[in-house]
Amino acid sequence: MLLQQLVNGLTLGAVYTLLALSFSLVMGILGILNLAIAELFMIGGYIGFAAIGANLPLPVALVAGMIGGALISAVIEKLGYEPLRDAPVVTPMLSTLGFSIILQNVAINLWGSDPLQLPDQYLGGQLQFGWFTIGKMQLTVLVATVLLVAIVAFIVQKTSTGRALRAVAENREVARLLGVSANRLVLFAFMLSGSLAGAAGVLISLHYAAITPYVGVEVGLKAIAVMVVGGSTRIWGALVAGPLIGLAEVMTVAYGGSQIRDFVVYGLMILILLLRPQGLLGGAQIDRGQRV
Amino acid sequence: MKDWLLQLQKVSKIFGGIHALSEVSCTVPRGEIVGIIGPNGAGKTTLFNVITGAYLADSGNVLLDDQFVTNWAPYRIVRSGIARTFQNIRLFPSMTVWEHLLVAQQHSGSIFRRLLPTAWADPAACERAEEVLDFFDLTAVRDREARSLPYGIQRRVEMARAVTMKPKLLLLDEPVAGMNQEEAENIRQLMLRLRETGLAILLIEHDMNFVMNLCSYLYVLDFGILIAEGSPTEVRNNPVVLDAYLGQDADA
Structure with a gap:
């Protein structure tokens, strides 16, 4: 039973991790919270549903969700961020809030406000490992998350684009002086972030075999909490905080009841932030690059 | 005529009525180390910021390799061959x-x-x-x-x-500020070796002694105005320069 809940918690945590990484890719580089990410996640879920409904294999559904998320994110960057990049940070944040409301509205009009559900046969079977079972879908979520995180880690750490992203995050002015083209990079960061959100949406909607246009707000808010708990100046904080929050949530529901779920999850967030205001992996402020 | 790499022609920069730079003209020949000295607040770093495109000049021209690069975007100036360091390390x-x-x-x-x-x-x-x-x-x-x-x-x-x-030209903004003797000497040797590779260096320095045996030519800036120029020995013996430095010391 406990082991079973651990697996459930890790599965949920994996999705939070992906979504938190999506938030922190943009946050780390631009210092703005792209609120539309929560709705990219929701749209990703619908794309995943549509693909599975059309009898496409799961990897295709995942890639479709990622491409959808990346493309919408690119539009948001072009229309909602780039024209406002010299405005105070709250302005582009509000424009992303506007986009998130529009996206939710589009989803309600396209797919209705009632939850959509997948018939049971899509859920896949259960795999038996000794004394616990894991759903094939759960395993898929975990494996896909590990793969995606590895790809992002590789891009950020080892490639020329990733280094340029980090340089812009640490000192935008100097990075530009070195010939880094900040505009192209910002677009790339938005698209990478959007594709992660889309992937997370596909994974969670297929995992629960259900989706509503309102899923983005609830899960998105938790992902923001995960990012902050992990330390918003360090994008890898999400890798620790995601599973932690996922486990806390599932354990609470299993042993305490779902009525106190959010109380425990957000209480834990506040507690961690009181003890470590910079987040679990966050560095001190002085470690950050000078922003001129 | 000498082979100029960098030429500044009557460059001026005004901040809210204050002349941070007034018609400053100077040149850096290919493969040499040239120094800009002057008391704090003389406009040395402002001059660097105008050359690298961080500030827009209000008048005057900057030429690199006989090409006008005045007020180009910073990344274009970098690509055309001017790289810099900062007074506060970045x-x-x-x-x-x-x-x-x-x-x-x-x-x-x-x-x-x-x-x-x-x-x-x-x-x-x-x-x-x-x-x-x-x-x-x-x-x-x-x-x-x-x-x-x-x-x-x-x-x-x-x-x-x-x-x-x-780069063709390296701009160094007080590269030995806050260093001890040994570290400063280390940097001096590096600069000499860089010059041997054919790189030209324009150096901002506060300390006159450091530039004496290093630079082939010196410009002295005070309150945004070029008050003297010449070989290090000429500049050291120039009464106007002594005045600027001593005057500042007396105030301090």
């Missing part, structure tokens, strides 16, 4: 020395090439970084994060990052 704190040298080499490769590991995608950049690492004697700290390095080494990393871009 590194990327959590990036390693090696990464600093790679990030300074932004070639306009395709997006796919730029998403491959740099060692495969751009061996030339790695080779260049290796070469500079060796020149600046930074091989031992190659994989250390910039913030964990001692001050003197951070200065060398910043110079190395600028040199990696293969």
Whole structure:
């Protein structure tokens, strides 16, 4: 039973991790919270549903969700961020809030406000490992998350684009002086972030075999909490905080009841932030690059 | 006529009615080290900011290799061959020395090439970084994060990052500020070796003694005005210069 809940918690945590990484890719580089990410996640879920409904294999559904998320994110960057990049940070944040409301509205009009559900046969079977079972879908979520995180880690750490992203995050002015083209990079960061959100949406909607246009707000808010708990100046904080929050949530529901779920999850967030205001992996402020 | 690399023609910069630079003209010949000295607040760093495009000049011209680069975007000026360091070191704190040298080499490769590991995608950049690492004697700290390095080494990393871009002209803003004798001498030797590679250097310095045996020519700036120029010996014996420096000391 406990082991079973651990697996459930890790599965949920994996999705939070992906979504938190999506938030922190943009946050780390631009210092703005792209609120539309929560709705990219929701749209990703619908794309995943549509693909599975059309009898496409799961990897295709995942890639479709990622491409959808990346493309919408690119539009948001072009229309909602780039024209406002010299405005105070709250302005582009509000424009992303506007986009998130529009996206939710589009989803309600396209797919209705009632939850959509997948018939049971899509859920896949259960795999038996000794004394616990894991759903094939759960395993898929975990494996896909590990793969995606590895790809992002590789891009950020080892490639020329990733280094340029980090340089812009640490000192935008100097990075530009070195010939880094900040505009192209910002677009790339938005698209990478959007594709992660889309992937997370596909994974969670297929995992629960259900989706509503309102899923983005609830899960998105938790992902923001995960990012902050992990330390918003360090994008890898999400890798620790995601599973932690996922486990806390599932354990609470299993042993305490779902009525106190959010109380425990957000209480834990506040507690961690009181003890470590910079987040679990966050560095001190002085470690950050000078922003001129 | 001499082979000028950089020419400034009557460059002026005004901040809210204050003349930070008034019709400053100066030149840097190819392959030489030229110094700009002057008391604090004389406009030395402002001059660097105008040359690199960080500030827009209100009048006057900047020419590199006989090409007008006045008020170009900073990245275009960098690409045309002027690299700089800063008075207060500006590194990327959590990036390693090696990464600093790679990030300074932004070639306009395709997006796919730029998403491959740099060692495969751009061996030339790695080779260049290796070469500079060796020149600046930074091989031992190659994989250390910039913030964990001692001050003197951070200065060398910043110079190395600028040199990696293969500039024609290197602008150094008080490269030995806050250093002890030994560290300063180390930087001086580096500059001499850089000159041997054919690089021209324009150096801002507060301390007149440091530039004496280093620069082939000196400009003296005070309140945004060029008050003297000449060989180091000429400048040292120029009563106007002594006045500017002594006057400042008397005030301090």
